Amino acid sequence: MVGTQSDGAGRGPGRPREERVTGAVLRAVVDMVHEQGIGAVTMDAVAARAGVSKPAIYRRWPTKQDLIIAAAETRIGILSVPDLGDFRAELRFVLTTRLEAYRMPGTDRLIAGLIGAAAEAGAGRGQYAEYTERITGETRRILERGIERGDVSPDTDVRAAATLVAAPLIFRLIGEQEMPDARFVDTLVDLVARAVGPVG
Numbered sequence: 001m002v003g004t005q006s007d008g009a010g011r012g013p014g015r016p017r018e019e020r021v022t023g024a025v026l027r028a029v030v031d032m033v034h035e036q037g038i039g040a041v042t043m044d045a046v047a048a049r050a051g052v053s054k055p056a057i058y059r060r061w062p063t064k065q066d067l068i069i070a071a072a073e074t075r076i077g078i079l080s081v082p083d084l085g086d087f088r089a090e091l092r093f094v095l096t097t098r099l100e101a102y103r104m105p106g107t108d109r110l111i112a113g114l115i116g117a118a119a120e121a122g123a124g125r126g127q128y129a130e131y132t133e134r135i136t137g138e139t140r141r142i143l144e145r146g147i148e149r150g151d152v153s154p155d156t157d158v159r160a161a162a163t164l165v166a167a168p169l170i171f172r173l174i175g176e177q178e179m180p181d182a183r184f185v186d187t188l189v190d191l192v193a194r195a196v197g198p199v200g
Contacts, residue, residue, distance in 0.1 A: 081138050099181075
């Protein structure tokens with residue numbers, strides 16, 4: 001059967017097969033959430049959809065939380081923003097990149113499901129917090145870079161400002177049920193830059 005062929009056990013080079021299994025599983029999760037919602041995601045269902053064995057999934061992602069987070073990270077992952085010499089330009093880079101991800105089919109349900117799963121995670125809630133820390137890390141870095149350059153106020157609460165950057169796009173998409181656009185990004189860049197910019 002397909003599952004026994006796809007779990008990477010002892011045939012050919014390990015890395016390409018591992019990557020194929022990983023890709024198939026994470027695509028399956030994203031597709032299932034898009035089509036049916038996060039409640040449809042079980043290890044059995046994902047294994048069947050991806051054509052891999054359950055042990056192959058559990059070796060990579062021991063819990064459902066691990067699997068959901070990994071799938072979300074294929075859409076909303078860690079950014080690397082080059083030093084553009086200007087905080088506004090770097091902020092626009094972050095927000096435009098996120099906007100492109102949010103506009104992909106199914107990302108809205110994936111984010112909504114991720115938020116709901118985080119609220120219900122109990123002891124596993126820390127995994128979601130760690131994911132959030134990873135994906136906002138580059139925003140914190142561009143804020144710190146802006147402080148060093150002088151185009152961000154030195155007394156800026158970097159963590160609070162990073163939340164201020166991340167939240168509006170998600171709330172527009174999930175809470176207001178409206179697809180954010182480039183004009184919204186322009187507004188956010190202006191509002192955030194003014195909020196954290198040096199006084200005087």
